[in-house]
Each structure stands twice: as structure tokens, then as C-alpha cells.
Amino acid sequence: MLTSSLPDHLKSSFSNMERVMVSIKIVFSFILLLSVSAFFTSCASETGGAEYKTADNRLKVVATTSMIADAVLEIAGDSVSLYSMMGPGVDPHLYKATKSDIDKISEAELILYNGLNLEAKVTDIFARMSSIKQTAAVAETIADSLLRYPSAFKGHPDPHVWFDVSMWRTVVNEIAAELCLADPKNEEYYKKNLNDYLDSLDVLNLWVKEQIESIADDQRVMVTAHDAFGYFGLAYDMEVLGVQGISTVTEAGLYDITKMIDLLTERKIKAVFAESSVSPKAIESVVEGCQARGHNIRIGGTLFSDAMGTKGTSEDNFLGMVRYNINTIVNALKYGKEYERASSH
Numbered sequence: 245m246l247t248s249s250l251p252d253h254l255k256s257s258f259s260n261m262e263r264v265m266v267s268i269k270i271v272f273s274f275i276l277l278l279s280v281s282a283f284f285t286s287c288a289s290e291t292g293g294a295e296y297k298t299a300d301n302r303l304k305v306v307a308t309t310s311m312i313a314d315a316v317l318e319i320a321g322d323s324v325s326l327y328s329m330m331g332p333g334v335d336p337h338l339y340k341a342t343k344s345d346i347d348k349i350s351e352a353e354l355i356l357y358n359g360l361n362l363e364a365k366v367t368d369i370f371a372r373m374s375s376i377k378q379t380a381a382v383a384e385t386i387a388d389s390l391l392r393y394p395s396a397f398k399g400h401p402d403p404h405v406w407f408d409v410s411m412w413r414t415v416v417n418e419i420a421a422e423l424c425l426a427d428p429k430n431e432e433y434y435k436k437n438l439n440d441y442l443d444s445l446d447v448l449n450l451w452v453k454e455q456i457e458s459i460a461d462d463q464r465v466m467v468t469a470h471d472a473f474g475y476f477g478l479a480y481d482m483e484v485l486g487v488q489g490i491s492t493v494t495e496a497g498l499y500d501i502t503k504m505i506d507l508l509t510e511r512k513i514k515a516v517f518a519e520s521s522v523s524p525k526a527i528e529s530v531v532e533g534c535q536a537r538g539h540n541i542r543i544g545g546t547l548f549s550d551a552m553g554t555k556g557t558s559e560d561n562f563l564g565m566v567r568y569n570i571n572t573i574v575n576a577l578k579y580g581k582e583y584e585r586a587s588s589h
């Protein structure tokens with residue numbers, strides 16, 4: 245049944261919403277206590293936060309998504325101590341802060357998160373932290389006129405800005421500006437690295453355009469597990485439909501899935517796509533629906549949408565992740581073939 249495609253952990257998170265709110269309040273009180281105590285002990289004491297600072301004098305940065313953490317690494321390298329909250333395969337829409345996250349957030353000197361309600365269950369913590377330490381919702385610096393406001397998301401913007409590489413460029417600039425503000429002694433170094441990284445993003449952006457243009461116009465339809473590729477579709481002229489809508493919090497509707505099956509069957513689209521951070525059940529039901537109508541469609545591969553690949557693979561960084569996605573999309577929609585994963589580096 246399509247309605248059973250919602251993951252169990254998601255069902256329970258709905259029923260536990262009130263407990264979650266109480267937990268957030270308790271957690272925040274705990275953070276405030278830690279922050280206040282760190283403030284009073286940092287000058288004279290050798291314990292707690294002060295001890296950490298003596299051991300490692302680098303700027304302490306917390307980043308939420310792996311895409312933001314990767315930009316920090318490209319710009320700052322080893323000159324900051326970086327804590328990346330959400331690793332490979334993690335869904336940021338559902339992610340809740342762990343004890344370790346709270347410890348790192350309380351120690352951090354700079355907090356970088358996407359914003360636009362992507363990290364829906366931790367945004368509250370960051371909004372409150374912004375009154376006591378440097379905290380930035382880096383995707384919220386994109387001009388409002390460039391944001392998508394899909395009707396299904398009831399007035400909220402689409403937070404998945406990273407797959408329009410030129411839009412992500414704006415965010416990377418903001419990440420660099422925050423690093424320079426927090427750590428001015430390294431400003432020159434950060435700016436040099438930023439310029440090199442922006443050059444790489446520009447090359448990538450052109451390559452993505454060329455690759456997508458090589459797919460026939462009537463085959464440029466991308467059905468994915470959730471609606472993470474809206475900006476990608478606008479930037480590179482691809483029709484994009486997500487089975488689960490813009491956040492994985494909402495469930496796929498039977499009506500939407502039926503319409504998708506109609507479209508895929510009529511246009512003889514060769515493939516749909518799973519995502520590394522979302523359950524494949526809903527997308528599998530689309531494939532089954534098409535096959536029941538005699539249209540032999542397949543899952544063309546698993547795209548990285550809201551998280552990057554496992555450390556040590558070619559997709560453990562933003563440039564590699566985008567290249568992998570594009571190769572997967574082009575192979576599937578042009579030839580109906582699955583892309584052979586590049587070897588690890």
C-alpha cells in the first residue's frame with residue numbers, strides 16, 4: 245500500500261511531537277546553562293571550554309549539512325576545528341540534535357546551518373544561539389526573488405538551493421564571509437581558497453549545463469523520491485517531480501503518484517531515481533505502477549540529495565557528488581542504464 249510507505253521513525257515522530265517540544269526546551273535550557281558557565285570560566289579556569297581552547301587554538305565551527313561542512317573545508321582546511329553534524333545518508337528534515345551535537349554547539353564559536361527550514365527540528369536551537377554567538381543561516385542570504393515557493397509547502401520556501409550550482413556559489417561566498425568575520429587573522433588565506441573554489445564551481449556549472457542539454461527535450465523528466473531538485477530543474481531546464489514533496493515529513497498522495505505514472509508511461513521515460521537519504525519505498529511503488537501498465541521503467545540509480553557520499557568515496561565532497569548525480573541522470577534518461585560508480589579515491 246502506498247500509504248504504508250512512510251518510514252516507521254517518521255510515524256512515531258508525529259505522535260511524539262509534544263515530547264519533542266518539551267525536549268527542545270530542556271535542551272535549550274541546558275545549552276544556556278553551559279554557555280553562561282563557559283562565559284564566566286573562560287578567562288581564569290583551566291576546566292571545560294577553556295581547557296579545550298588551550299589544547300586546540302583553532303576556530304571551532306559547527307556545520308549542519310555535509311554540503312556546508314565541505315565548503316568550510318575547501319575555504320578553511322585545517323585552520324578551523326570543524327564539527328559536521330549530519331553525515332552521509334542523514335535526512336536533515338527529520339534530524340534531531342544528539343548529546344554530542346549539543347556539546348559541540350555549546351563549545352562552537354561559529355555555527356553555520358542552511359536555514360529556509362531545512363533543518364526543521366534543530367532550527368529553534370540555532371535561532372536562539374544567534375543571540376549569544378555568531379550563527380548564520382547561510383542559504384537565507386539568497387535573494388527572496390530567486391527562491392521557489394511551491395504551493396505544496398504552504399508559504400515556506402524550497403530549502404534545497406545547492407543543486408543550482410550558481411546559487412550554491414552565493415552560499416559559499418556567505419560561508420567564507422562568516423569565516424573571515426570569526427577569524428580575521430586568516431582572512432587572506434580564506435579569500436584565496438574561496439576564489440579557487442569558486443572557479444571550480446563555475447567549471448562544474450558549465451559542465452552540468454552541457455550534460456543536461458545532451459538529453460533529448462522530451463526525455464528531460466526527473467522523478468525522485470522527494471522534491472529536492474526544484475532549483476536544479478529551473479537552472480538546467482529539467483522537469484522535476486518529487487514523490488514525497490519538498491520535505492520528507494509529508495507523505496506521497498495516491499493522486500500525485502497516479503499522475504506521475506500517467507506521465508512516465510505516456511512519455512516513455514526510461515528511469516526514475518532513488519535518493520541516499522530517503523526511503524526508496526515510494527519510488528518503488530511508482531516503478532511497480534508503470535510496470536503494471538506495461539511501461540518497463542527502472543530505478544536509474546540512487547542520487548545524493550540532502551547528504552553527500554560516504555567518506556573515502558568520490559562523492560564525499562560537493563564537486564564529486566554533483567558529478568555523480570549528473571552522470572547517473574544522463575545515463576539513465578538517455579540510455580536507460582545505471583551509471584557505473586567511479587572507483588574510490
Ligand SMILES: [Zn+2]
Nearest residue numbers: 472490491550
Ligand atoms: Zn530534502
